[in-house]
Amino acid sequence: MKLDFTNKIILVTGGTRGIGKQIAEDFHALGGTVLITGTHAEQIEELNNVSLKSGERKHFFCVNFTSSQSVDQFLVQLAEYSKIDVLINNAGLNKHNSVENIITAEWDDMMAVNVTAPFKLIRDVSPRMIENNYGRIINIASIFSKIGKERRTCYTTTKFGVDGLTLGVSNDLSRYNILVNTVSPGFIMTDMTRTNLSQKEIEDLTQQIPAKRMGQVQDISRAVIFLASDLNSYITGQNIVVDGGFTNV
Numbered sequence: 001m002k003l004d005f006t007n008k009i010i011l012v013t014g015g016t017r018g019i020g021k022q023i024a025e026d027f028h029a030l031g032g033t034v035l036i037t038g039t040h041a042e043q044i045e046e047l048n049n050v051s052l053k054s055g056e057r058k059h060f061f062c063v064n065f066t067s068s069q070s071v072d073q074f075l076v077q078l079a080e081y082s083k084i085d086v087l088i089n090n091a092g093l094n095k096h097n098s099v100e101n102i103i104t105a106e107w108d109d110m111m112a113v114n115v116t117a118p119f120k121l122i123r124d125v126s127p128r129m130i131e132n133n134y135g136r137i138i139n140i141a142s143i144f145s146k147i148g149k150e151r152r153t154c155y156t157t158t159k160f161g162v163d164g165l166t167l168g169v170s171n172d173l174s175r176y177n178i179l180v181n182t183v184s185p186g187f188i189m190t191d192m193t194r195t196n197l198s199q200k201e202i203e204d205l206t207q208q209i210p211a212k213r214m215g216q217v218q219d220i221s222r223a224v225i226f227l228a229s230d231l232n233s234y235i236t237g238q239n240i241v242v243d244g245g246f247t248n249v
């Protein structure tokens with residue numbers, strides 16, 4: 001048995017940078033056709049031009065998950081695809097604030113990007129997966145779907161929600177050979193981490209991680225690829241924590 005996504009169509013949200021970019025590149029390298037969302041129109045146009053010129057199987061879409069109109073437009077574009085084999089709900093927003101300072105717009109945006117958009121995409125693609133009797137859905141949560149920390153109320157709420165979504169959906173869809181799982185990254189070196197943590201915090205954290213290093217995007221992508229591949233035939237409804245052991249100590 002080998003890792004092969006030839007003839008598979010994989011949708012990766014938030015795939016223009018960070019963890020999502022690595023996931024999209026790995027699926028592409030393994031033969032898949034990858035549909036990738038990002039939020040900057042000019043960048044998306046440029047990426048589509050490059051992809052077209054080099055004959056890559058990558059198609060980029062500009063979508064803002066805080067706008068239901070933008071999501072609806074994207075769903076219309078997605079309807080052109082007769083099948084989506086794999087859905088990776090990766091896009092995420094992470095703003096830190098103590099509960100008494102969270103403004104409603106911030107709460108609504110994080111709920112929209114982290115929870116509502118994954119739900120709408122699953123609701124949209126699952127009929128096609130059911131028809132094919134095949135599907136793999138992986139929702140990217142966080143160690144904050146397992147633990148909490150100060151100034152993380154909103155993020156933690158949404159990431160517990162992401163895993164709740166996985167649990168609920170897996171109970172509805174596993175009978176159709178649609179396996180649904182959560183991958184929960186620990187501290188991974190991406191733009192999100194560089195924005196949210198100081199160099200000192202990163203050094204301190206590294207010491208607290210049993211593996212004694214921050215995670216790399218590849219650490220997460222490998223777990224996702226495994227769960228999406230035919231190597232996974234019976235894991236569903238699980239939350240796989242990829243954190244170098246951080247939540248165990």
Ligand code: NAI
Nearest residue numbers: 014018019064065066090091092142185187188190191192
């Ligand atoms: P990032 O900030 O580098 O990328 C986030 C992605 O989400 C971007 O591609 C962006 O286009 C997309 N996104 C943000 N706002 C959006 C919006 N309004 N509409 C549509 N798309 C939007 O983040 P990173 O680090 O690559 O994170 C990816 C996922 O992994 C997120 O769900 C994040 O919560 C999760 N995660 C990341 C960790 C880390 O240490 N970097 C740790 C735990 C979880």
